[in-house]
Amino acid sequence: MSNTRTTGIDFLLDLNERHSRAFMDLSSERRRYRGEHPTEIAALKCMDGRLHLPVMTQTALGIIQPFRNLGGKFDLGWPFFQVIIEQWVQYSISRGRHCLVFVTYHYARGDTHRGCRGFNYDTNAAKDAAVKLKDQFIRVYGKGAVVPIVCGIETDLDALILHGEDDHSVVDLAKIKQSSQLELEEMLYSLYPQCLKELCEI
Numbered sequence: 001m002s003n004t005r006t007t008g009i010d011f012l013l014d015l016n017e018r019h020s021r022a023f024m025d026l027s028s029e030r031r032r033y034r035g036e037h038p039t040e041i042a043a044l045k046c047m048d049g050r051l052h053l054p055v056m057t058q059t060a061l062g063i064i065q066p067f068r069n070l071g072g073k074f075d076l077g078w079p080f081f082q083v084i085i086e087q088w089v090q091y092s093i094s095r096g097r098h099c100l101v102f103v104t105y106h107y108a109r110g111d112t113h114r115g116c117r118g119f120n121y122d123t124n125a126a127k128d129a130a131v132k133l134k135d136q137f138i139r140v141y142g143k144g145a146v147v148p149i150v151c152g153i154e155t156d157l158d159a160l161i162l163h164g165e166d167d168h169s170v171v172d173l174a175k176i177k178q179s180s181q182l183e184l185e186e187m188l189y190s191l192y193p194q195c196l197k198e199l200c201e202i
């Protein structure tokens with residue numbers, strides 16, 4: 001019995017050490033990335049374990065700051081959430097960085113029941129909640145240093161679905177054929193003309 005317990009604890013300690021080492025090994029990659037892209041990125045998302053943005057976006061661990069809750073449901077009226085977001089925003093500003101907030105919902109294109117349990121698999125309800133939260137960020141922080149965008153996470157193909165700032169245009173990145181830097185920039189400008197204009201003016 002005590003043997004099993006020791007083994008279990010050893011396993012967890014070893015796992016912790018390996019994760020910690022993997023994170024530290026990426027520190028120069030994080031520095032390089034931040035030098036190139038002076039933007040702090042946060043992702044508000046469901047606690048569903050499939051939503052691993054560093055893997056989907058191929059960015060080093062620690063670049064995207066995750067905030068998780070059931071269904072990705074948050075409200076800036078919640079005092080604790082308000083405090084941690086405000087601390088994150090102030091930290092970014094103190095470093096002279098812009099703040100990009102991915103307000104996410106998730107679903108699976110192959111089967112509704114692989115979608116979000118937190119919204120009873122109702123993807124439209126999850127999407128509406130994300131749009132509402134994005135609007136709340138705009139009301140609280142105005143337009144400028146903090147840019148919230150709505151983003152679907154499709155877990156069958158590990159694809160991101162970008163929702164434009166007009167709440168109508170949608171781009172499923174799994175279906176994008178363009179791959180040149182210029183074509184991707186053009187796509188982003190058409191989705192976020194106002195946001196990018198403001199970011200460039202700061």
Ligand SMILES: [Zn+2]
Pocket residue numbers: 046047048070071072106115116117118119
């Ligand atoms: Zn979920």
